[in-house]
Amino acid sequence: xxxxxxxxxxxxxxxxxSGRFAAFxxxxxxxxxxxxxxxxxxxxxxxxxxxxxxxxxxNLKTLENPKSELASEVYSSDNVLMGKYFRENRTPVEYExxxxxxxxALIATEDARFxxxxxxxxxxxxxxxxxxxxxxxxGGGSTLTQQLAKVLFHTREDLSDGGLNDVPGVRMLITxxxxxxxxxxxxxxxxxxxxxxxxLNVTDYGSNAFGISTAAKTFFGKKPxxxxxPEAATLVGVLNAPSxxxxxxNPQRSKMxxxxxxxxxxxxxxxxxxxxxxxxxxxxxxxYNVENQxxxxxxxxxxxxxxxxxxWARETDHDLYADGLKIYxxxxxxxxxxxxxxxxxxxxxxxxxxxxxxKGQLPWRDENGKVIPGFLNxxxxxxxxxxxxxxxxxxxxxxxxxxxxxxYKMKVFTWQGEKEVTMSPLDSLAYYKxxxxxxxxxxxxxxxxxxxxxGGTNYKYFKYDHVxxxxxxxxxxxxxxxxxxxxxxxxxxxxxRPDVATTFPAVAGRPPYTPRxxxxxxxxxxxxxxxALARSMNSITAWLVQKLGPETVVAYAKRLGITSPxxxxxxxxxGSSDVSIYELTGAYGTFANHGVWTAPMMVMRIxxxxxxxxxxxxxxxxxALSEETAYLMTYMMRGAVEExxxxxxxxxxxxxxxxxxxxxxxxxxxxxxxxxxxxxPDLVCGMWVGGEDRSIHFRTGAYGQGSRLALPIYGIFMKxxxxxxxxxxISTKDxxxxxxxxxxxxxxxxxxxxxxxxxxxxxxxxxxxxxxxDDEDI
Numbered sequence: 205x206x207x208x209x210x211x212x213x214x215x216x217x218x219x220x221x222s223g224r225f226a227a228f229x230x231x232x233x234x235x236x237x238x239x240x241x242x243x244x245x246x247x248x249x250x251x252x253x254x255x256x257x258x259x260x261x262x263n264l265k266t267l268e269n270p271k272s273e274l275a276s277e278v279y280s281s282d283n284v285l286m287g288k289y290f291r292e293n294r295t296p297v298e299y300e301x302x303x304x305x306x307x308x309a310l311i312a313t314e315d316a317r318f319x320x321x322x323x324x325x326x327x328x329x330x331x332x333x334x335x336x337x338x339x340x341x342x343g344g345g346s347t348l349t350q351q352l353a354k355v356l357f358h359t360r361e362d363l364s365d366g367g368l369n370d371v372p373g374v375r376m377l378i379t380x381x382x383x384x385x386x387x388x389x390x391x392x393x394x395x396x397x398x399x400x401x402x403x404l405n406v407t408d409y410g411s412n413a414f415g416i417s418t419a420a421k422t423f424f425g426k427k428p429x430x431x432x433x434p435e436a437a438t439l440v441g442v443l444n445a446p447s448x449x450x451x452x453x454n455p456q457r458s459k460m461x462x463x464x465x466x467x468x469x470x471x472x473x474x475x476x477x478x479x480x481x482x483x484x485x486x487x488x489x490x491x492y493n494v495e496n497q498x499x500x501x502x503x504x505x506x507x508x509x510x511x512x513x514x515x516w517a518r519e520t521d522h523d524l525y526a527d528g529l530k531i532y533x534x535x536x537x538x539x540x541x542x543x544x545x546x547x548x549x550x551x552x553x554x555x556x557x558x559x560x561x562x563k564g565q566l567p568w569r570d571e572n573g574k575v576i577p578g579f580l581n582x583x584x585x586x587x588x589x590x591x592x593x594x595x596x597x598x599x600x601x602x603x604x605x606x607x608x609x610x611x612y613k614m615k616v617f618t619w620q621g622e623k624e625v626t627m628s629p630l631d632s633l634a635y636y637k638x639x640x641x642x643x644x645x646x647x648x649x650x651x652x653x654x655x656x657x658x659g660g661t662n663y664k665y666f667k668y669d670h671v672x673x674x675x676x677x678x679x680x681x682x683x684x685x686x687x688x689x690x691x692x693x694x695x696x697x698x699x700x701r702p703d704v705a706t707t708f709p710a711v712a713g714r715p716p717y718t719p720r721x722x723x724x725x726x727x728x729x730x731x732x733x734x735x736a737l738a739r740s741m742n743s744i745t746a747w748l749v750q751k752l753g754p755e756t757v758v759a760y761a762k763r764l765g766i767t768s769p770x771x772x773x774x775x776x777x778x779g780s781s782d783v784s785i786y787e788l789t790g791a792y793g794t795f796a797n798h799g800v801w802t803a804p805m806m807v808m809r810i811x812x813x814x815x816x817x818x819x820x821x822x823x824x825x826x827x828a829l830s831e832e833t834a835y836l837m838t839y840m841m842r843g844a845v846e847e848x849x850x851x852x853x854x855x856x857x858x859x860x861x862x863x864x865x866x867x868x869x870x871x872x873x874x875x876x877x878x879x880x881x882x883x884x885p886d887l888v889c890g891m892w893v894g895g896e897d898r899s900i901h902f903r904t905g906a907y908g909q910g911s912r913l914a915l916p917i918y919g920i921f922m923k924x925x926x927x928x929x930x931x932x933x934i935s936t937k938d939x940x941x942x943x944x945x946x947x948x949x950x951x952x953x954x955x956x957x958x959x960x961x962x963x964x965x966x967x968x969x970x971x972x973x974x975x976x977x978d979d980e981d982i
Contacts, residue, residue: 281653281655283532286501286537294405297417302429350386433475466484504669542656550917554913616636643659647790652802676877678877682777686749697839697843701744702728702730706750738840745778754773763828779870864937874901875901892914
């Protein structure tokens with residue numbers, strides 16, 4: 205009993221201690237439960253953006269179809285990539301096109317347990333937490349999947365619009381939470397390969413290269429599959445800090461980073477020690493080239509295509525610069541190359557002659573050949589630099605003048621390549637004003653497809669497009685509209701008319717107007733209509749305009765597709781109103797297309813990034829002329845190449861083209877504009893050459909007329925087209941004769957036994973219908 209009594213108090217104290225421990229455990233479990241519930245509620249609140257405190261989260265549809273900006277690609281009709289439209293230059297690549305050592309390098313560097321975790325790496329996250337608690341960094345804890353979520357869904361920008369995101373320290377916690385949630389969701393929705401592919405396709409490598417495909421091309425001029433292991437390691441090393449580790453701008457630092465990536469690959473068993481030693485001593489050899497709008501095929505054309513597609517994109521809710529569209533154009537890459545080469549070869553020579561022509565003199569002259577006073581000071585006021593200075597230094601003309609005359613180092617365009625010089629803005633303006641410019645367009649008149657488009661001599665330095673944007677007086681290339689109206693009024697190619705003056709009387713304050721021939725005189729000899737057009741005789745054109753009326757000429761120009769305003773004045777037949785190469789080429793196409801006008805066509809179809817056709821384009825046509833009139837006009841214009849004295853005879857005699865070519869040259873007052881139009885059965889070409897300002901030009905017709913300054917471009921171009929015609933397939937046949945017999949005679953040789961040009965004027969007068977002559981003519 206004593207023993208029992210002595211032991212009893214001890215037995216009572218044991219349950220007391222056990223009860224306190226149990227209570228402590230219960231408290232811990234309660235706290236853990238509350239913490240877990242709080243954590244789950246927090247995760248739910250972030251996911252649901254509770255009370256709009258945390259910011260938006262992507263919905264299920266967005267998660268299943270994550271969207272990154274993809275560059276839209278522009279292709280030629282022969283399936284050559286011409287260029288891209290982009291804000292972020294990104295072209296996707298499939299996983300099968302990735303080299304294994306690129307994937308290995310990325311895993312070894314950024315996420316060694318990528319194949320093991322489900323979006324969050326607990327070990328890496330714990331290491332970061334421990335590092336932060338002990339005052340260190342702990343290294344990076346984000347998995348590749350988390351990094352992908354950050355880039356795909358812009359967690360640091362677009363999703364940070366909640367009420368708590370402005371609280372210091374809370375914003376990053378919320379952001380990280382979103383990335384964890386999204387990483388887990390991505391892992392549930394996609395395979396590891398798909399996540400890897402998406403990651404490499406969306407990341408930024410610097411130098412405007414987004415995605416591995418663009419990066420490989422930008423830095424090494426290769427496709428991803430072609431990258432060597434050191435090259436792949438270099439690009440993986442860039443990802444951590446694209447500017448800091450750029451192999452272009454920080455080569456030493458980039459090499460150190462590359463070698464660290466290679467050591468990581470060795471550490472995780474992706475390469476042996478011998479390969480590591482061999483790769484780390486290799487230099488980084490770049491083929492650096494940043495894609496931009498200045499480069500690629502037909503840059504002027506691509507700008508016009510983008511203008512055309514903006515309305516379509518807006519109406520159909522597409523983004524031309526981010527949706528990865530495939531745009532298939534009508535351009536033939538080979539013909540485009542020939543056109544660009546023809547422009548470069550010809551203009552390089554013409555510029556040398558122009559510089560010699562004006563050596564030691566100022567080329568900006570008025571109609572009387574005198575230097576235009578204050579020309580540069582007036583021109584500089586139209587520049588963006590002057591406008592910016594005028595705003596910045598409003599009311600301070602001396603400051604504006606100082607900066608306009610201040611010397612800067614700059615690169616300028618020369619026909620020998622870029623050159624670094626020291627110039628002031630005024631010096632630079634004077635330098636560039638001395639350049640001649642050119643525009644060229646080739647089109648298939650049967651379907652309207654534009655095959656070549658050169659808007660200028662160098663897109664990087666001269667952005668202004670001289671095909672569609674620029675409009676100038678077309679000179680004698682407008683005369684075919686006069687002759688078309690005449691043919692429809694019953695005149696034939698064999699109709700004869702003496703080369704004598706025609707005077708338009710004074711009207712409404714306008715003085716009398718007597719157009720003169722290029723030579724400045726009248727021969728008095730009689731010519732057929734075909735001869736007159738072949739020689740581009742102003743006298744006979746003036747007479748036709750007077751007989752038909754300027755309004756009729758304007759009506760025919762409009763019928764044939766000219767949309768620019770045309771004044772119905774006596775000089776209309778000589779191209780007094782400005783038009784574009786684009787309009788004129790489309791109009792001339794009507795003659796080769798049996799009288800059917802076809803609108804110039806730039807794009808054939810548009811596909812989405814998956815190859816689904818979004819839009820197909822068809823030619824827009826209208827009946828403009830009878831088939832007979834159209835054929836007669838091609839016959840008339842062939843005279844420029846075939847008739848004695850024709851303005852384009854060099855195509856037969858100099859370039860030795862044996863095929864039928866219809867042609868027309870054009871030259872404006874003071875040789876400000878030189879034009880040429882060339883037609884074959886399925887190709888019509890228009891071109892212009894001149895100064896940026898009308899006051900800048902050659903002083904003589906020996907250099908400045910259309911047959912001298914513009915026509916050779918056509919000859920150089922067509923020489924290459926015919927040389928490679930088996931590939932290109934341009935017709936070398938004659939212009940097709942209408943199925944219905946012609947209603948008029950076109951063989952004019954029988955009238956004078958083929959000796960038309962040698963018969964004296966007095967004899968011809970007896971054979972001309974005097975009723976058609978005015979007293980002044982006789």
